[in-house]
Amino acid sequence: MLNLQLGIRYSVGKHAQILRDLKPSDFDPREKFWTRFPPEGSKITPPHQSSDFRWKDYCPVVFRHLRELFQVDPADYMLAICGNDALRELSSPGKSGSFFYLTQDDRFMIKTVKKSEVKVLIRMLSSYFQHVCRYENSLVTKFFGVHCVKPIGGSKTRFIVMGNLFCSEYRIHRRFDLKGSSHGRTTNKPEDEIDETTTLKDLDLNYVFRLQRNWFQEFINQIDRDCEFLEAEKIMDYSLLVGLHFRDDSNYDKMGLSPFLLRSGKKDSFQNEKFMRGCRFLEAELQDMDRVLSGRKPLIRLGANMPARAERMARRSDFDQYTPGGFSHLTPSRSGEIYEVVLYFGVIDILQDYDISKKLEHAYKSLQADPSSISAVDPKLYSKRFRDFIGRIFIEDR
Numbered sequence: 138m139l140n141l142q143l144g145i146r147y148s149v150g151k152h153a154q155i156l157r158d159l160k161p162s163d164f165d166p167r168e169k170f171w172t173r174f175p176p177e178g179s180k181i182t183p184p185h186q187s188s189d190f191r192w193k194d195y196c197p198v199v200f201r202h203l204r205e206l207f208q209v210d211p212a213d214y215m216l217a218i219c220g221n222d223a224l225r226e227l228s229s230p231g232k233s234g235s236f237f238y239l240t241q242d243d244r245f246m247i248k249t250v251k252k253s254e255v256k257v258l259i260r261m262l263s264s265y266f267q268h269v270c271r272y273e274n275s276l277v278t279k280f281f282g283v284h285c286v287k288p289i290g291g292s293k294t295r296f297i298v299m300g301n302l303f304c305s306e307y308r309i310h311r312r313f314d315l316k317g318s319s320h321g322r323t324t325n326k327p328e329d330e331i332d333e334t335t336t337l338k339d340l341d342l343n344y345v346f347r348l349q350r351n352w353f354q355e356f357i358n359q360i361d362r363d364c365e366f367l368e369a370e371k372i373m374d375y376s377l378l379v380g381l382h383f384r385d386d387s388n389y390d391k392m393g394l395s396p397f398l399l400r401s402g403k404k405d406s407f408q409n410e411k412f413m414r415g416c417r418f419l420e421a422e423l424q425d426m427d428r429v430l431s432g433r434k435p436l437i438r439l440g441a442n443m444p445a446r447a448e449r450m451a452r453r454s455d456f457d458q459y460t461p462g463g464f465s466h467l468t469p470s471r472s473g474e475i476y477e478v479v480l481y482f483g484v485i486d487i488l489q490d491y492d493i494s495k496k497l498e499h500a501y502k503s504l505q506a507d508p509s510s511i512s513a514v515d516p517k518l519y520s521k522r523f524r525d526f527i528g529r530i531f532i533e534d535r
């Protein structure tokens with residue numbers, strides 16, 4: 138961690154002054170620079186307490202421009218990562234064995250990655266850059282840097298710095314990592330161990346999300362564009378990460394939500410529920426007003442701070458049988474319980490391409506499960522299944 142902080146301070150400091158335009162050669166995969174950090178310091182590096190190591194920067198000028206595009210101030214960036222408050226290590230949320238760190242201000246996330254993932258990112262960097270420049274609402278992960286640390290005589294650790302989707306004033310009560318596939322897509326945790334930090338998966342999903350008309354259309358269009366981009370880059374295995382904040386969290390309990398919040402859908406209680414909903418809106422609006430007055434009102438963007446409604450569904454895994462590759466059962470099991478929520482979402486884990494090992498994984502898993510239900514399918518099919526799935530779990534709120 139210390140090496141990483143020393144390296145980032147050096148790189149950001151070095152490139153902060155360079156404000157020239159980008160050249161095609163900046164995207165060249167050979168644009169990588171090694172710097173040695175001896176403990177006693179050198180002409181260009183400070184003395185430090187860690188062991189002798191080398192530091193590698195990949196396409197630094199491009200990432201300098203990306204940080205600017207994503208409105209990350211160099212001083213804030215350096216302070217968040219290299220300040221005295223150490224980075225927080227998260228208990229590894231993924232299967233891949235990657236380590237995750239969060240900066241104290243929650244804005245940036247650092248993930249250790251494989252060599253193949255760095256290769257994929259550098260390979261697609263130019264089209265990624267064009268894509269995020271063209272679509273400011275793009276939901277694909279925001280990348281701020283790619284680096285490598287190699288202690289002398291030790292092995293390399295590669296990592297990326299990216300935006301934390303859940304950097305929010307609001308508490309995230311539930312999080313879902315959704316791929317649109319079903320094979321193995323559950324947390325496998327008993328209900329009483331599931332809490333706000335658990336990343337739930339497709340089979341655990343028990344909501345559909347209702348978005349206001351304009352947002353809904355913008356979302357579907359943007360997902361189409363993002364998936365087209367990923368498909369063209371032969372990327373697969375990505376997820377839609379969704380975070381939910383329940384606006385009335387005062388009665389929120391561990392198992393789910395308080396009955397106070399529920400709208401039962403029965404006709405005779407409709408007036409009462411309408412009144413309760415009015416109260417909830419009022420309360421939420423007052424809270425928002427507080428935020429406006431104190432200058433803390435978060436900006437609504439596609440995928441960040443989005444007001445929406447979440448309708449409770451039966452969990453996919455509550456069904457013994459499932460439709461291969463599909464989630465069509467969601468509709469009949471609607472419960473009519475609706476919650477006012479604030480949503481956060483984005484497309485993460487976009488550095489897996491469909492290489493030979495994925496083809497083998499697909500072939501192997503196909504022997505055990507329905508081929509359309511497993512995660513490793515070719516990028517075209519993956520994107521289609523992903524979009525179809527999103528089209529079922531996000532609906533327009535009328």
Ligand code: ATP
Pocket residue numbers: 230231232233234235237246278299300301302303312314336376378485486
């Ligand atoms: P797997 O192999 O299980 O797909 P992985 O190790 O490749 O996982 P990711 O899929 O990138 O890792 O992320 C694992 C989890 O880390 C996500 O489900 C999410 O909870 C969290 N996470 C990853 N990226 C972000 C991000 N940009 N913002 C917030 N949380 C994130």
